[in-house]
Amino acid sequence: MSAEQATALVLRTYDFSESSLVVTLFTREFGKIRGIAKGAKRPKNPFDFALDLLSLCRVVFLRKSSEALHIITEAKLQRRFRVEQSGLPRYYAALYVAELLNAMTDEEDAHPELFDVSEETLTVLQKGGDIQLLVPFYELRILDLTGHSPALDMCVSCGESVRGRASAQSREEGHPTSGANARQEYYFSLLDGGVLCGRCRPGKRGVVLVPASVIDAMEELRGKTPRDVGSLHIAPSVSGQLRGLLGQYVCHLLGQRPRMHEYLGLSGR
Numbered sequence: 001m002s003a004e005q006a007t008a009l010v011l012r013t014y015d016f017s018e019s020s021l022v023v024t025l026f027t028r029e030f031g032k033i034r035g036i037a038k039g040a041k042r043p044k045n046p047f048d049f050a051l052d053l054l055s056l057c058r059v060v061f062l063r064k065s066s067e068a069l070h071i072i073t074e075a076k077l078q079r080r081f082r083v084e085q086s087g088l089p090r091y092y093a094a095l096y097v098a099e100l101l102n103a104m105t106d107e108e109d110a111h112p113e114l115f116d117v118s119e120e121t122l123t124v125l126q127k128g129g130d131i132q133l134l135v136p137f138y139e140l141r142i143l144d145l146t147g148h149s150p151a152l153d154m155c156v157s158c159g160e161s162v163r164g165r166a167s168a169q170s171r172e173e174g175h176p177t178s179g180a181n182a183r184q185e186y187y188f189s190l191l192d193g194g195v196l197c198g199r200c201r202p203g204k205r206g207v208v209l210v211p212a213s214v215i216d217a218m219e220e221l222r223g224k225t226p227r228d229v230g231s232l233h234i235a236p237s238v239s240g241q242l243r244g245l246l247g248q249y250v251c252h253l254l255g256q257r258p259r260m261h262e263y264l265g266l267s268g269r
């Protein structure tokens, strides 16, 4: 067994025995790991209460074989996110960050960029950031960094360029348009994860019609960092629809509804 050191965000903890905890950590160096912290529940312990949910800490662990839990031998608190002080909705959003990190990453698969953007998102949430934009921003970023990036320009099925042709598509398919100023809309496949051209759309399940403004908002969010998300001017109606769309996409990807969706007011369709 070799001793390793890592900077870690605590995603989940549960009691293992009277005195020990099992923790799921997202580390900058090794990605997600799971380990047992023996004696963590005793009054005097080597973990210094650093293994609380959403704590950022420096850990030392003894590496075990692939299936077994690692043994956490030390943890030193670097930072405790106190997002609950910025209101319950932001706290739920912070828990959602932890839930997505746990659900969408594999063990021992390092993603330092995802670690950094997660830490920064939690920092901005704690400072009172706008969850209406930070939640879809974070969903998009974790999707992009884990290989589930939604296709926004090209048809996800055949690769044909789709942007700019959608209103014609909508008319072909007989979708209602609103008078002279027909809104541009795109078909978005929740199963394939991206826009579809009019030729590929027929017969597909799990397709929703999405206004161009929502696709544009996704493009805008993609180029941002958590700190500058607040400078974007996206109408609340658009960010609301975007949250709904990404929430549905995440549900399809995970095969279940994330626990925090209910608390964040996202429907489970």
Ligand SMILES: [Zn+2]
Residues within 6 Å of the ligand: 155, 156, 157, 158, 159, 160, 196, 197, 198, 199, 200, 201
């Ligand atoms: Zn196509």
